[in-house]
Amino acid sequence: MxxxxxxxxxxxxxxxxxxxxxxxxxxxxxxxxxxxxxxxxxxxxxxxxxxxxxxxxxxxxxxxxxxxxxxxxxxxxxxxxxxxxxxxxxxxxxxxxxxxxxxxxxxxxxxxxxxxxxxxxxxxxxxxxxxxxxxxxxxxxxxxxxxxxxxxxxxxxxxxxxxxxxxxxxxxxxxxxxxxVRKENHGYIFNAMLLSFLGAAGKLLVNQVATIEDIDLSWKVNFHVPMGPFAILDQIGLDTAWHVTHQLPDANSQAFAALLKTYIDTGKLGEKTGEGFYKYTSK
The missing domain is CATH 3.40.50.720 (NAD(P)-binding Rossmann-like Domain)
Structure with a gap:
């Protein structure tokens, strides 16, 4: 075709x-x-x-x-x-x-x-x-x-x-x-791995182990990459992240989904709206 x-x-x-x-x-x-x-x-x-x-x-x-x-x-x-x-x-x-x-x-x-x-x-x-x-x-x-x-x-x-x-x-x-992908699988290949990574970051934040900035810094500096998990979530869109996370049955995912919902309810969806976990300007 x-x-x-x-x-x-x-x-x-x-x-x-x-x-x-x-x-x-x-x-x-x-x-x-x-x-x-x-x-x-x-x-x-x-x-x-x-x-x-x-x-x-x-x-x-x-x-x-x-x-x-x-x-x-x-x-x-x-x-x-x-x-x-x-x-x-x-x-x-x-x-x-x-x-x-x-x-x-x-x-x-x-x-x-x-x-x-x-x-x-x-x-x-x-x-x-x-x-x-x-x-x-x-x-x-x-x-x-x-x-x-x-x-x-x-x-x-x-x-x-x-x-x-x-x-x-x-x-x-x-x-x-x-x-x-030879067999149906939630999250495909990369996203299946990414969900575990983002879920771990969400658990650290919900349990008040560290701030958003310090969690991101730890990942960025150790892996020499420009973005940490919360900046990645802002790029994905917090509404998209919530739609996935709130369907997961474990308590940690549900707690993180509830946190995401507080951002969504105030119109903070991430980079596309100018603010999520971080604020974004034209620069």
């Missing part, structure tokens, strides 16, 4: 990054969301990423403009999918919302369309049947896209295995490194 038209469901942090990388890679891209305000935030995010890519001499200003010409936004779901060869879904990490979205996509998407979810925790088998075309459904999970260039391909037992090489090729065309 020759993928040319890409539909992105959800104009949030990751959906925006996937959309921009898809456009930079030469694909025609339509981004769908139910909130027009999300498009404004998405465009600002792309502008910020573009400046970094140009200053790093990864792309030229002309490359960026050509990519932007291939990318459009719409509040109309039928318009978003009418030519889609593949759908990449990055909506809120809530199973009921995702089920509604995939039920609708199964009703309106062309027969040719490949369905992929970017969920960071849910299993594809929990969503596939709602499309009415479970054989065309697969998890295709991106990370940062520009700096952490891994994409996980995780089928469910009913996935048509002919999709795997198509998705591997598509991933490479997006300048990503595809990894194949």
């Amino acid at each position: 020759d993928i040319q038209h890409v539909c992105i469901l959800g104009a949030g942090t990751l959906g925006t990054r996937i959309a921009f990388q898809s456009a930079l890679s030469g694909f025609q891209v339509k981004v769908y969301d139910i909130h027009e305000k999300s498009f404004e935030l998405s465009k600002k995010m792309i502008e910020k990423i573009a400046k970094s890519l140009v200053s790093s001499q990864i792309y030229t200003a002309e490359d960026i403009q050509l990519a932007l010409n291939r990318l459009s936004y719409t509040l109309n779901d039928q318009e978003a999918v009418n030519q889609a060869d593949i759908i990449s879904e990055s909506v809120t990490e809530d199973i009921e919302i995702k089920r509604k979205v995939w039920t609708r996509m199964g009703e309106i998407a062309p027969e040719k369309t490949i369905f992929t979810t970017n969920t960071s925790y849910l299993l594809p088998s929990s969503l596939a049947s709602f499309t009415g075309r479970p054989e065309k459904f697969c998890a295709f999970h991106f990370h940062d896209v520009f700096y952490s260039r891994v994409v996980d391909i995780m089928p469910h037992p009913g996935t048509n295995m002919e999709l795997i090489p198509i998705l591997q090729d598509f991933g490479r065309r997006l300048n990503q490194v595809p990894v194949y």
Whole structure:
């Protein structure tokens, strides 16, 4: 299958990054969301990423403009999918919302369309049947896209295995490194390890062992990396982290989820809102 038209469901942090990388890679891209305000935030995010890519001499200003010409936004779901060869879904990490979205996509998407979810925790088998075309459904999970260039391909037992090489090729065309997850697993590969790391940091904070800053400093200095666990959570989005954490049954996860909820309730979702565990400015 020759993928040319890409539909992105959800104009949030990751959906925006996937959309921009898809456009930079030469694909025609339509981004769908139910909130027009999300498009404004998405465009600002792309502008910020573009400046970094140009200053790093990864792309030229002309490359960026050509990519932007291939990318459009719409509040109309039928318009978003009418030519889609593949759908990449990055909506809120809530199973009921995702089920509604995939039920609708199964009703309106062309027969040719490949369905992929970017969920960071849910299993594809929990969503596939709602499309009415479970054989065309697969998890295709991106990370940062520009700096952490891994994409996980995780089928469910009913996935048509002919999709795997198509998705591997598509991933490479997006300048990503595809990894194949042979068996359904919550958190895929990297996120399964990351959850343990972030959960340990959350336990230290909830139990008042150390401050946010000192926990991050300990990790950063020991591993010579620019971010600690709480800065990483800010980048992921505290709302996304809560949706995963509050589903975990152990007491430590529940306590950390309750803490995350206090930030979410005051609009502090992380880098995307300008404040989470840390404050972010234009600089």
